Amino acid sequence: MILLPITEFFGRRILLIMGTLGSFLHFLRDIFSWTTRRPLRLRLLFKQMEFVGVKSIWIIGLTSFFTGAVFALQSGYVFTLFNMESMVGATVGMSLTRELAPVFTALMVTARACSSMAAQIGSMRVTEQVDALETMAVNPVHYLVVPRVWATTLMLPFLTMLFNFIGCVGAYFVGIFLLSIHKGPFMSLLYYYVDADDIFGGLLKSSIFGFVIAAISCFQGFKAREGAAGVGKATTQAVVASAVSILVLDYFLTTWILEFISTPGR
Amino acid sequence: MIEIINLHKSFGSQHVLRGVNLNIPDGKVTVILGPSGCGKTVLMRHIIGLVKPDSGRIVVDGVDINRLSKHELNDFRKRFGMLFQHAALFDSMTVGENVAFPLIEHSHEKDPKKIAATVAEMLQLVELPNAEHKHPDEISGGMRKRVGLARAIALKPQILLYDEPTTGLDPIMTLTIDNLIQSMQHALGVTSVVISHDIASAFRVADQIAMLHEGKIVECAPPEAFRKSKHAVVQSFLNVGGMS
Numbered sequence: 001m002i003l004l005p006i007t008e009f010f011g012r013r014i015l016l017i018m019g020t021l022g023s024f025l026h027f028l029r030d031i032f033s034w035t036t037r038r039p040l041r042l043r044l045l046f047k048q049m050e051f052v053g054v055k056s057i058w059i060i061g062l063t064s065f066f067t068g069a070v071f072a073l074q075s076g077y078v079f080t081l082f083n084m085e086s087m088v089g090a091t092v093g094m095s096l097t098r099e100l101a102p103v104f105t106a107l108m109v110t111a112r113a114c115s116s117m118a119a120q121i122g123s124m125r126v127t128e129q130v131d132a133l134e135t136m137a138v139n140p141v142h143y144l145v146v147p148r149v150w151a152t153t154l155m156l157p158f159l160t161m162l163f164n165f166i167g168c169v170g171a172y173f174v175g176i177f178l179l180s181i182h183k184g185p186f187m188s189l190l191y192y193y194v195d196a197d198d199i200f201g202g203l204l205k206s207s208i209f210g211f212v213i214a215a216i217s218c219f220q221g222f223k224a225r226e227g228a229a230g231v232g233k234a235t236t237q238a239v240v241a242s243a244v245s246i247l248v249l250d251y252f253l254t255t256w257i258l259e260f261i262s263t264p265g266r
Numbered sequence: 267m268i269e270i271i272n273l274h275k276s277f278g279s280q281h282v283l284r285g286v287n288l289n290i291p292d293g294k295v296t297v298i299l300g301p302s303g304c305g306k307t308v309l310m311r312h313i314i315g316l317v318k319p320d321s322g323r324i325v326v327d328g329v330d331i332n333r334l335s336k337h338e339l340n341d342f343r344k345r346f347g348m349l350f351q352h353a354a355l356f357d358s359m360t361v362g363e364n365v366a367f368p369l370i371e372h373s374h375e376k377d378p379k380k381i382a383a384t385v386a387e388m389l390q391l392v393e394l395p396n397a398e399h400k401h402p403d404e405i406s407g408g409m410r411k412r413v414g415l416a417r418a419i420a421l422k423p424q425i426l427l428y429d430e431p432t433t434g435l436d437p438i439m440t441l442t443i444d445n446l447i448q449s450m451q452h453a454l455g456v457t458s459v460v461i462s463h464d465i466a467s468a469f470r471v472a473d474q475i476a477m478l479h480e481g482k483i484v485e486c487a488p489p490e491a492f493r494k495s496k497h498a499v500v501q502s503f504l505n506v507g508g509m510s
């Protein structure tokens with residue numbers, strides 16, 4: 001008898017999770033179904049690309065510079081023990097292109113842009129603006145979600161590329177000016193070890209992250225209920241679910257990329 | 267003609283609509299009266315397909331809207347205009363952009379000057395001339411409702427739905443909105459459905475009044491016949507509102 005409340009508790013949790021997952025899959029189907037419908041809403045797409053991409057440049061620039069710099073600093077001190085300081089550039093370059101840049105960029109965009117998407121759509125939901133769209137024969141997924149999701153999917157690779165470049169600049173400054181590594185070996189090993197497969201794999205991951213975080217954030221906004229508290233809850237859930245999804249998805253995507261895209265033996 | 271046939275809807279254990287039957291005639295104002303929380307708004311959301319019923323049908327001009335696909339329903343909604351209880355204006359747009367929104371989305375007119383002229387005409391109809399550049403948070407509740415009405419009529423719909431149009435307004439603004447409902451009726455010849463608990467307002471605008479009680483329509487008649495109804499709930503509602 002004592003087990004009954006426990007099984008009931010877990011049963012309810014499982015039903016809730018499965019229900020939410022089912023609703024999310026329906027939501028994804030709606031996104032794909034409305035993507036190809038006219039009007040294509042290119043103006044909204046470009047507006048969202050500006051919001052997600054152009055307006056994130058400064059924050060991505062700042063975080064990437066210091067990420068590259070601190071990674072060079074840490075690896076430089078370790079490599080000094082083995083007299084391999086010249087490997088700092090290659091190590092930072094490979095880490096950035098394969099892992100750090102796509103993951104950190106997605107996390108920064110989640111914090112800056114996707115939280116705002118969840119809050120904006122959530123606020124529109126609780127003030128009946130989403131219903132108003134529907135009554136005017138404008139599908140809310142078509143109008144609000146499709147431009148946001150594809151804008152994030154398209155802009156994340158550009159921001160990741162920027163992260164790669166500025167991160168390497170940060171590593172260069174620390175490596176050359178603080179750790180006194182020679183420019184020649186630093187740059188030549190960076191060129192030698194980081195190749196197109198690493199960059200392409202990272203950009204592919206970032207694009208998938210972009211789709212997932214924007215879809216999750218818009219979905220959470222759509223689920224918002226019960227006024228300002230509901231909007232706050234939806235925003236928090238959007239950020240948490242997006243961040244967790246990035247890290248979990250990263251493992252599986254990396255496994256897949258290492259298996260099918262990366263050149264073996266390096 | 268809108269036919270609501272044996273409509274049932276529950277939310278969890280709460281059985282809100284328990285077999286609603288109602289005919290809404292073309293070109294008339296039908297007011298659905300009832301106390302707060304009796305399911306009036308839920309009923310209105312069914313009429314425009316925002317909520318799916320558990321059972322029953324909504325037939326609009328011979329089309330059962332629950333049998334339409336999502337895309338068909340989206341197109342079908344172009345026949346409707348709806349004024350929300352709190353106007354539901356897009357707060358990221360100005361008044362003019364709000365009214366222009368359905369025109370930009372659906373009308374064949376793409377010339378910005380002609381759209382601006384239509385917006386001005388709609389705002390004139392709701393007695394808000396030159397309000398295009400104001401922001402929704404700069405105007406009063408009554409003005410927001412009038413902007414919401416201008417947006418609802420912008421595409422000249424066949425059916426206008428009003429969700430509690432006079433709730434929260436002072437008596438003068440209530441009278442203004444009632445006059446607007448009547449003038450829309452005369453100017454556009456639309457079928458209007460008004461959800462309200464304001465009895466005096468209902469008698470001012472209605473061609474037909476229906477009373478929703480415990481999830482069912484208990485009375486439906488023209489205003490004078492409604493006033494003489496023998497139904498206890500109707501009489502009690504009229505007594506409280508001082509209209510018996």
